[in-house]
Amino acid sequence: MRPQFTPPDAHSIASPSSPFSASDRRLNALARHLVDASPAMDSQNPNYTVSASPTSGFHADSVFAHVVRAPEDPILGVTVAYNKDPSPVKLNLGVGAYRTEEGKPLVLNVVRRAEQQIVNDRARVKEYLPIVGLADFNKLSAKLILGADSPAIQENRVTTVECLSGTGSLRVGGEFLARHYHQRTIYIPQPTWGNHPKVFTMAGLSVKTYRYYDPATRGLNFQGLLEDLGSAPSGAIVLLHACAHNPTGVDPTVQQWEQIRQLMRSKALLPFFDSAYQGFASGSLDADAQSVRMFVADGGECLVAQSYAKNMGLYGERVGALSIVCKTADVASRVESQVKLVIRPMYSNPPIHGASIVATILKDRDMYNEWTIELKAMADRIISMRHQLFDALRAKGTPGDWSHIIKQIGMFTFTGLNSEQVAFMTREYHIYMTSDGRISMAGLSTRTIPHLTDAIHAAVTGVV
Amino acid sequence: MASAMLSLASACPSASLSAHENLKVKLKPGSASLSFNKEKSNLFINTKSSGRISMVAVVNASRFEGVTMAPPDPILGVSEAFKADTHESKLNLGVGAYRTEELQPYVLNVVKKAENLMVERGENKEYLPIEGLAAFNKVTAELLFGADNPVIKQQRVATVQGLSGTGSLRLAAALIERYFPGAKVLISSPTWGNHKNIFNDARVPWSEYRYYDPKTVGLDFEGMLADIKAAPEGSFVLLHGCAHNPTGIDPTPEQWEKIADVIQEKNHIAFFDVAYQGFASGSLDGDAASVRLFAARGMEILVAQSYSKNLGLYAERIGAINVVCSSADAAARVKSQLKRLARPMYSNPPIHGARIVANVVGDPSLFNEWKAEMEMMAGRIKNVRQKLYDYLSAKDKSGKDWSFILKQIGMFSFTGLNKTQTENMTNKWRVYMTKDGRISLAGLSLAKCEYLADAIVDSFHNVS
Numbered sequence: 001m002r003p004q005f006t007p008p009d010a011h012s013i014a015s016p017s018s019p020f021s022a023s024d025r026r027l028n029a030l031a032r033h034l035v036d037a038s039p040a041m042d043s044q045n046p047n048y049t050v051s052a053s054p055t056s057g058f059h060a061d062s063v064f065a066h067v068v069r070a071p072e073d074p075i076l077g078v079t080v081a082y083n084k085d086p087s088p089v090k091l092n093l094g095v096g097a098y099r100t101e102e103g104k105p106l107v108l109n110v111v112r113r114a115e116q117q118i119v120n121d122r123a124r125v126k127e128y129l130p131i132v133g134l135a136d137f138n139k140l141s142a143k144l145i146l147g148a149d150s151p152a153i154q155e156n157r158v159t160t161v162e163c164l165s166g167t168g169s170l171r172v173g174g175e176f177l178a179r180h181y182h183q184r185t186i187y188i189p190q191p192t193w194g195n196h197p198k199v200f201t202m203a204g205l206s207v208k209t210y211r212y213y214d215p216a217t218r219g220l221n222f223q224g225l226l227e228d229l230g231s232a233p234s235g236a237i238v239l240l241h242a243c244a245h246n247p248t249g250v251d252p253t254v255q256q257w258e259q260i261r262q263l264m265r266s267k268a269l270l271p272f273f274d275s276a277y278q279g280f281a282s283g284s285l286d287a288d289a290q291s292v293r294m295f296v297a298d299g300g301e302c303l304v305a306q307s308y309a310k311n312m313g314l315y316g317e318r319v320g321a322l323s324i325v326c327k328t329a330d331v332a333s334r335v336e337s338q339v340k341l342v343i344r345p346m347y348s349n350p351p352i353h354g355a356s357i358v359a360t361i362l363k364d365r366d367m368y369n370e371w372t373i374e375l376k377a378m379a380d381r382i383i384s385m386r387h388q389l390f391d392a393l394r395a396k397g398t399p400g401d402w403s404h405i406i407k408q409i410g411m412f413t414f415t416g417l418n419s420e421q422v423a424f425m426t427r428e429y430h431i432y433m434t435s436d437g438r439i440s441m442a443g444l445s446t447r448t449i450p451h452l453t454d455a456i457h458a459a460v461t462g463v464v
Numbered sequence: 465m466a467s468a469m470l471s472l473a474s475a476c477p478s479a480s481l482s483a484h485e486n487l488k489v490k491l492k493p494g495s496a497s498l499s500f501n502k503e504k505s506n507l508f509i510n511t512k513s514s515g516r517i518s519m520v521a522v523v524n525a526s527r528f529e530g531v532t533m534a535p536p537d538p539i540l541g542v543s544e545a546f547k548a549d550t551h552e553s554k555l556n557l558g559v560g561a562y563r564t565e566e567l568q569p570y571v572l573n574v575v576k577k578a579e580n581l582m583v584e585r586g587e588n589k590e591y592l593p594i595e596g597l598a599a600f601n602k603v604t605a606e607l608l609f610g611a612d613n614p615v616i617k618q619q620r621v622a623t624v625q626g627l628s629g630t631g632s633l634r635l636a637a638a639l640i641e642r643y644f645p646g647a648k649v650l651i652s653s654p655t656w657g658n659h660k661n662i663f664n665d666a667r668v669p670w671s672e673y674r675y676y677d678p679k680t681v682g683l684d685f686e687g688m689l690a691d692i693k694a695a696p697e698g699s700f701v702l703l704h705g706c707a708h709n710p711t712g713i714d715p716t717p718e719q720w721e722k723i724a725d726v727i728q729e730k731n732h733i734a735f736f737d738v739a740y741q742g743f744a745s746g747s748l749d750g751d752a753a754s755v756r757l758f759a760a761r762g763m764e765i766l767v768a769q770s771y772s773k774n775l776g777l778y779a780e781r782i783g784a785i786n787v788v789c790s791s792a793d794a795a796a797r798v799k800s801q802l803k804r805l806a807r808p809m810y811s812n813p814p815i816h817g818a819r820i821v822a823n824v825v826g827d828p829s830l831f832n833e834w835k836a837e838m839e840m841m842a843g844r845i846k847n848v849r850q851k852l853y854d855y856l857s858a859k860d861k862s863g864k865d866w867s868f869i870l871k872q873i874g875m876f877s878f879t880g881l882n883k884t885q886t887e888n889m890t891n892k893w894r895v896y897m898t899k900d901g902r903i904s905l906a907g908l909s910l911a912k913c914e915y916l917a918d919a920i921v922d923s924f925h926n927v928s
Contacts, residue, residue: 062790063698063733063764067643070800073807076594097590105588112586119579125569127561128778131540164627164810171809180531198808235527270527301527315591316815327526337534344537345661346634346809347627352779353816 075194082432090430091448093439096411101445108313110370114360129349131340133162137355140362141321145289145306152296156329159336161322162350166276166307169322173303174203175342183235193246213248218404220250235268242273243288244281244410247438251409257291271295271302279311281410283379296325308358317354385444392453411442421459429455538657546896554894557903560875565909572776574834578823594803596625597818603825604784615759619792622799624785625813629739629770632785636766637666638805649700656709676711681868683713689726697731705738706751707874710902714873720754734758739770744874746842771821780817848908855917875906885923893919
């Protein structure tokens, strides 16, 4: 029997993000001729359309004929494009993965030690973790971000669940809020990590933005931020980057954080922290957690998504945690039970390996100290790259004020380059970065700084 | 609908300052009952309240006060209850995790070998691509379809690494929701408890087809075919590739052909859940026969795979979603859309389990060793079935035919015990099992067969 073709009645829908192109309209016309007319076939019906990828032609024999090819993810797609480039001078400044001075991925020594210990342990089994994940890992993660002496922890008011790195923690937290919180709008900074709006939209929240980055100063638009949060409806959720804002690297000062906190508490806005760089931004785990701890210290509630992708270099292991700080232990326990209902139909329970590595390191004093040293070394190398790039641009006389390179914090620099300049740099200099002008300092080395400097210089002087 | 009730509850955040009534509302039979707090006064919603009062409200009341305690997961909750039980005679026949004769968890030797190899090699922990480890995707599709299968040679399979079976099913459900809006998934009655949750959370409507016949303790084949035939054209039919969970009852090869006939007749799309390949009969190829039968007919199908049981990788969360399309182009497009669904869920999948599978399946000697270990595990379960049957036949003087225990396949046996009888099993005999009467033979030892037989006979005949 032939493979079946499902007529595009109720089943056909344009890919949500693709506009109606000429080929779509041609195909719509074709499809109308192929199937019986019915009310659902009305081309005015916004649900009725048939699209095909530009390269495919129209396959009348597949139930997936209407599925178009999605574009590559804008961030992860940079690496895909980089890998395809045969140039020997190519430079990947796209995704935020740390590289050594030699341009190689790094697995921390302490991680290797912990992993060896785990693999050698004959008592270790691979039984399903509980839905909330590895208990030790959860406790230690909460302590890491909130502080070991946090009253919220001591009062049992925090529920912490192991999730799939930062993304997974944000998604699970977002789904929980969409089901159980009375305000289903989340405010995200403008700009923010490209995946944030998708994560929260898929979670069932509606996404709005608040002003954050000021291109004129390449710093924080604090006035705009306060105005936008001030006019948000009471109870709205607000996404905050705990430190090392991605993509801008622009963080509020301690005084600004305090003002933000007061404003948010006065409007009962619910903070949802994304903490992906604790220890990576300044080199100090405590300093990088200050914003979160400030909010928790006032006794209020908040959510925190933690990732160990960067600070422990556990990228591919997908280790993270979602903490929900509640008013009371009783609320926290009920909240946890509902978070489990979000997780079970998504992936049942989280992966054990990365969480075991983290728990092993955090609970052992020597390993923990070793970790802080290796972490600081990574942070220091990045800070050194910032200074080297800044000095090189100045030495070359590249027009513009490049001091934002050394003022911004964390793995990324928001260069201020526009998308044409970025495209130019990719084409002519084989430098890969996201089109918003964000570069990953972690991907630079002393050896490659001159090449990047030349590229920026050429882009700024040659491309408008 | 449950979700409407939840949103009502969360629309009324409590202020602990006011008295509130508790209302218990029963929805439809079988669903969890909810309680929510009805407020007499609510300080949040009164926007005219003075700043001082709303500050007090912020400090005193939880935003999540209305969140109710969710019931424990019906399957995973069994293990939690078992752990809490202090009786020596307790027996955990709840979750389907393999146990040795000594009732210990089992990490396969090939898995230990693979892990040691991986640690020795010192591989990095970089992000996987969104679709997962390429080497894993290749071997998993080949394992399922056979390396020489035309669907593989013609590149017609879109394979994306998923978070074990659950995560792979969830990705497929998300694909159905987006590209086949309104299409229903038909699931067997009964089926694995989490299937409904997955489709509910993915917002895919589902209905049941008859499957288990309590009178024969076998397959209600006519009912199954009739219900699949009666469903709207273009429905998705969820089929267990082998070792049906929870019944252990599989269609015969002839019955599979008839099922395929009906599915083709109605332009339905077969959706296989393959969680036990190699575990059911001991033969990897044998257990894939149903899937290969459909693929051989040129049908487009979805197949979710899990390595939790057959490689004992439960907690590593390793599986895959495979979509067999009528063309390589369709497969490429479908794969790109699966990626687009995974990115806002967890960005990219965990590496550890994927590498283990790739190493074991990709290495001929490890692969052969794996097959031997799997035959051993499947063999132990068959032995336990035999022993249980022998004891039941000997102890049950009523003449009841217990041979279904021998006919059923895989890790589970559907005993036919009802909810009350199951409660007797747990409360009187400390035998932990799911309320649908399912027992996991993987958790049974030869030494405990007699005790279990006593428990079953008692529950069956003395409790109604």
